[in-house]
Amino acid sequence: MTIDNTESQMRKGLLELCILGIIHREKEAYPSDILEQLKGANLIVLEGTLYPLLTRLKNADMLTYRWEESPSGPPRKYYSLTKTGLKFYARLKQSWDDLSNAVNHLTTSI
Amino acid sequence: MQRIIQINIAGRLIPIEEDAYLMLRDYIRSLERHFEKEAGRDEIITDIENRIAELFGIRLQTGTPCIDQSDVSKVIETLGPAYTLGAETADPVNPYLPGPYTGQQQINTSGQRRLYRNPNDKWLGGVCSGIANYFDIDPVIIRLILVILFLTAGIGVIAYIIAWIVIPYPTTPQDIAYMTGGQPMNFHTISRNVAVELQDLKKRGEDMSRDLRDFFSRKK
Numbered sequence: 001m002t003i004d005n006t007e008s009q010m011r012k013g014l015l016e017l018c019i020l021g022i023i024h025r026e027k028e029a030y031p032s033d034i035l036e037q038l039k040g041a042n043l044i045v046l047e048g049t050l051y052p053l054l055t056r057l058k059n060a061d062m063l064t065y066r067w068e069e070s071p072s073g074p075p076r077k078y079y080s081l082t083k084t085g086l087k088f089y090a091r092l093k094q095s096w097d098d099l100s101n102a103v104n105h106l107t108t109s110i
Numbered sequence: 111m112q113r114i115i116q117i118n119i120a121g122r123l124i125p126i127e128e129d130a131y132l133m134l135r136d137y138i139r140s141l142e143r144h145f146e147k148e149a150g151r152d153e154i155i156t157d158i159e160n161r162i163a164e165l166f167g168i169r170l171q172t173g174t175p176c177i178d179q180s181d182v183s184k185v186i187e188t189l190g191p192a193y194t195l196g197a198e199t200a201d202p203v204n205p206y207l208p209g210p211y212t213g214q215q216q217i218n219t220s221g222q223r224r225l226y227r228n229p230n231d232k233w234l235g236g237v238c239s240g241i242a243n244y245f246d247i248d249p250v251i252i253r254l255i256l257v258i259l260f261l262t263a264g265i266g267v268i269a270y271i272i273a274w275i276v277i278p279y280p281t282t283p284q285d286i287a288y289m290t291g292g293q294p295m296n297f298h299t300i301s302r303n304v305a306v307e308l309q310d311l312k313k314r315g316e317d318m319s320r321d322l323r324d325f326f327s328r329k330k
Contacts, residue, residue: 031157031160031161032161032164045190046188046189046190046194046195047161047188047189047190048141048158048189048190048194048195049190049194049195051154051157051158051161052145052148052150052154052195054157055148055150055153055154055157056150058150059149059150072167074120074121074122074160074163074164075121077157077160
């Protein structure tokens with residue numbers, strides 16, 4: 001059991017929540033933008049992990065996207081939350097808030 | 111000397127050195143194999159290709175005339191080798207560990223080696239280069255011995271197939287570090303391994319015949 005491993009497991013579990021959170025906050029976001037924010041927050045190391053997650057969320061009807069030409073480079077996929085996605089995100093966020101409160105409470109020394 | 115070719119990736123024309131192209135092609139094929147069972151496979155690959163095109167575009171804007179091998183390996187490092195990307199059906203592999211090829215001995219194997227088939231250098235199942243890796247010798251020597259065994263008594267064929275089935279395939283960075291330590295073999299894992307390998311072999315056969323066709327049509 002290594003610290004790196006445990007840390008990355010924690011981050012991995014929260015990645016979906018964070019992706020949905022970023023898209024929710026931005027209303028619409030394209031993958032490279034999401035990547036930048038995740039990397040900035042140290043939540044993702046390998047970029048390739050994002051794409052399967054996005055596709056799975058899309059196939060699960062949480063996300064939808066539209067194409068938009070970009071000023072430079074290939075056209076971009078702009079993702080946004082569907083109704084189901086919005087509900088899913090709200091519940092996930094709620095569980096996270098509860099969980100983090102509970103964890104903080106348990107791990108804080110008096 | 112290097113030949114520079116043009117490739118079209120995600121609708122973008124990219125000048126790339128031939129070696130670098132082959133490296134990139136192998137990477138994309140490894141992704142295709144990795145996401146084989148995934149429903150959104152084509153879409154995932156297209157998205158990743160898009161990202162690759164974007165990264166190459168950024169690189170070309172810095173004034174470099176074409177993409178070379180170091181650019182491709184940087185891109186692979188950024189995106190992550192296929193087996194770290196967590197396919198739906200795959201065994202739980204930690205996708206956030208940095209690539210094992212770069213940081214080789216971050217995982218402490220205390221000099222210990224285990225026998226694995228080598229996914230990075232294989233003709234059929236990676237048996238020979240896995241064995242060579244274990245003994246730290248050139249895979250060509252093992253392959254030569256095997257060919258001689260083929261020719262003399264045909265023992266080589268059977269020995270190879272058995273080795274192919276029995277020697278595990280590395281799936282996690284730890285595995286690669288050990289060239290690697292495995293799950294116990296049982297009927298289930300063996301039959302799964304065989305199925306995966308057959309698929310892989312079929313893919314390789316197709317790739318090979320495509321390459322041959324390309325080669326001959328170029329000759330004409």
